[in-house]
Amino acid sequence: MSAREQIEALKGRMGQSIIGQEAVIDRLLIGLLANGNLLVEGLPGLAKTRAIKALARNLEADFSRIQFTPDLLPADVTGTEVYHQGANGAEFRFEAGPIFANIVLADEINRAPAKVQSALLEAMEERQVTVAGKTHRMPPLFMVMATQNPVEQEGTYALPEAQMDRFLMHVLITYPPIEDEVEVIRLVRGEEQAAVAAANNAGDGAAQQAAPAVIPQQAVFEARQEIAALHVSDAIDQYIAALVYATRTPEAYSEDLARWIEVGGSPRASLALDKCSSAHAWMAGRDYVDPQDVQAVAPDVFRHRLALSFEAQGEGISPDDVTAEILKLVALG
Known part of the structure; x- marks a missing residue:
């Protein structure tokens, strides 16, 4: 299969376990194809973790989950040097932390203090971790997906602006419509019934249905090469x-x-718009980027990069409202 067919297959498999969140699935795949990190925000129970796990489960990738808590230490994330006494003498060896995986789920990232959050900065931006003066590279396929809840702010720590800017996109997950929620009920019920049946048949030696082969990492790398070759006109760059x-x-x-x-967006906002709009165009089956691609990803790129005034917050103006106004006022070309 071509890279596009394999990415479409990955999207289809994710859609089988995530009901009513097609836009979220698209954004997760855009983040993967654009080689960026994502901040996923939504109320409890809206399948934030499930969506990220569905991506990791169907992709040839090492998956790691870090549950952020107030007592977490930086070494719990990055790893540390450990003293070993062996037959050939004593030595310090680096024990890699959970950050060393292909897809890292940083669950409820805002529950850890700033020192722990800052431990992610080098990994997210430089794709490396430095411990005890030694630099350790991340794997070629590396992506941090962090989640946070917009409620229950007691005992949480706001992410610093420097870290927020390192997220390619800020993805919001909202409540599904009632028709999709019915499908969610049926999906989970079916999964539970299948799990019970599998447990009952385990001792009988019954034939187990083989799981479909995961999508190889090479498909992601090939897709990235195709995305890099897309035509982007001067007018789109100017836009x-x-x-x-x-x-x-x-x-x-x-x-x-x-x-x-x-405060407005940094140059990282321009780079993120370029990468995400190209990935959006490729997923739509086109070999060029048009203004609709830029407009489609602009809210996710600007959402966490715009610092709004107290006046805007008092009027109930959200970053999405501001982005919509900018898209309305800024002309193409």
């Missing part, structure tokens, strides 16, 4: 830069934007 520039000079576009935006 991306203009959108980000509008977040820094809002007074040039409207009084409302000037009142709402305190």
Whole structure:
């Protein structure tokens, strides 16, 4: 199968276990194809962890989950040097932490203090970890997917701006419609029935249904090569830069934007728009990027990069509202 067919197969398998969250599945795959890290936010019980596990389960990848808690230490994430006494003498050996995996789930990342969160910065940006003066490289396929809940803020620590900017996208998961929730009930019920049946048949030597082969990592690398070869016109480059520039000079576009935006996006926002829009175009089956691709991913790219004023927060204005206004005011070309 081609890289596109294998990624489509991966998307289909994820859709079988995640009902009503097609947009979230698309964003997870865009993050994977764009070689970036994702921040996934939603209320408890909205399948944040399940979606990320579904991606890791169907992909040839080592999966690691870190449950962030207030008592977590940086070494619990990165690993540490451990003293070993052997027949040939004593030595310090590096014991790798859970960050050394292909797909890392940082669950409830805002429950750990800043020192632990900062331990992720080097891994997320430089794809390496330095411990005791030695640098250890991450695997070629490496992705951090962090989750956080927008409620129960007691005992949590807000992510620093420097770390937020290192997330390629900030993905929101919302409640599913009632029709999808019915399907969720039936899906989980069926999974539980299958698990009970499998447990009952385990001692009988009954033939177990073989699980389908996982999607190889090479499919992701080939897809990335194809995405890098997509045609991006000068007009699209100018459009991306203009959108980000509008977040820094809002007074040039409207009084409302000037009142709402305190701090705009960094150059990482431009790079993220470029990468995500290219991945979005490739997943749509096109060999070029058009303005609709940029507009589709702009809310996820800007959501965590726009610092809004107290006035905007008081008026109930969200980053998505600001992004929608920017998309309306900034013309293509």
